[in-house]
Amino acid sequence: MERTPHHFLIAEGAERFAEREGLIVVSPESMIAPHRLSESGDTVGAVALDGAGHVAVAVSTGGLHHKMPGRIGDSPIPGAGGYAEDFLGAACATGVGETIMRSMLTFRAVQMMSAQISAQAVADAVMPIYARFEGDGGLIVVDKQGRVGFAHNTPLMPVAWIDGDEIKAQMSR
Structure with missing residues (x-):
C-alpha cells in the first residue's frame, strides 16, 4: 500500500488498483479446491x-x-x-x-x-x-x-x- 494514501481497499476498488499495478486478478472461487468447500x-x-x-x-x-x-x-x-x-x-x-x-x-x-x-x-x-x-x-x-x-x-x-x-x-x- 505504499502507492496509495489509503490503508484498506476492498471489492472493485481493490481489483482496479491491483490491475493498475500490474497484478494478476483471479476470482476467489478459482483459488478453492472443490474438496475443501465443506471445510x-x-x-x-x-x-x-x-x-x-x-x-x-x-x-x-x-x-x-x-x-x-x-x-x-x-x-x-x-x-x-x-x-x-x-x-x-x-x-x-x-x-x-x-x-x-x-x-x-x-x-x-x-x-x-x-x-x-x-x-x-x-x-x-x-x-x-x-x-x-x-x-x-x-x-x-x-x-x-x-x-x-x-x-x-x-x-x-x-x-x-x-x-x-x-x-x-x-x-x-
Missing part, C-alpha cells in the same frame, strides 16, 4: 520481538466458506486480528472474526502490557473479556522482554515459539 480454514498467526525492541505481528486466515459477499474478517483490522506497538508488545488472535472485532482483543492485550505485567498474565486477563462477547478463540502475545503468553477458551490451541536457540511447541489444553 473451514484455520488462522496462522505470529508475533515477534527483535533485538532493538521492535515488535511485529502477522496473521493469515483460512477464512469462512459461504460467507456474505463483501464480508471482511478480523485479520486485516488493526487491534482485532493483530496489533503491535513498539516497546509494549504484540498480539495475534484466532477465532470468530466478528467477535474479535467487537472485543478489539489484540488492542486490549497490547494496551494491558503498559502495566508492566507479563505476557502470560496479559493473555490470561484478556480472555475473560473476550468471553463476554460470546466468542470462541484464543490469542498469542509477546511482551517487550520477549516473554510469550497464550490463552484460549477452546478445547485445544496449537502453539509454538522460539526461546533463544530452542524451538518449543505444544498443544495447549
Whole structure:
C-alpha cells in the first residue's frame, strides 16, 4: 500500500488498483479446491520481538466458506486480528472474526502490557473479556522482554515459539 494514501481497499476498488499495478486478478472461487468447500480454514498467526525492541505481528486466515459477499474478517483490522506497538508488545488472535472485532482483543492485550505485567498474565486477563462477547478463540502475545503468553477458551490451541536457540511447541489444553 505504499502507492496509495489509503490503508484498506476492498471489492472493485481493490481489483482496479491491483490491475493498475500490474497484478494478476483471479476470482476467489478459482483459488478453492472443490474438496475443501465443506471445510473451514484455520488462522496462522505470529508475533515477534527483535533485538532493538521492535515488535511485529502477522496473521493469515483460512477464512469462512459461504460467507456474505463483501464480508471482511478480523485479520486485516488493526487491534482485532493483530496489533503491535513498539516497546509494549504484540498480539495475534484466532477465532470468530466478528467477535474479535467487537472485543478489539489484540488492542486490549497490547494496551494491558503498559502495566508492566507479563505476557502470560496479559493473555490470561484478556480472555475473560473476550468471553463476554460470546466468542470462541484464543490469542498469542509477546511482551517487550520477549516473554510469550497464550490463552484460549477452546478445547485445544496449537502453539509454538522460539526461546533463544530452542524451538518449543505444544498443544495447549
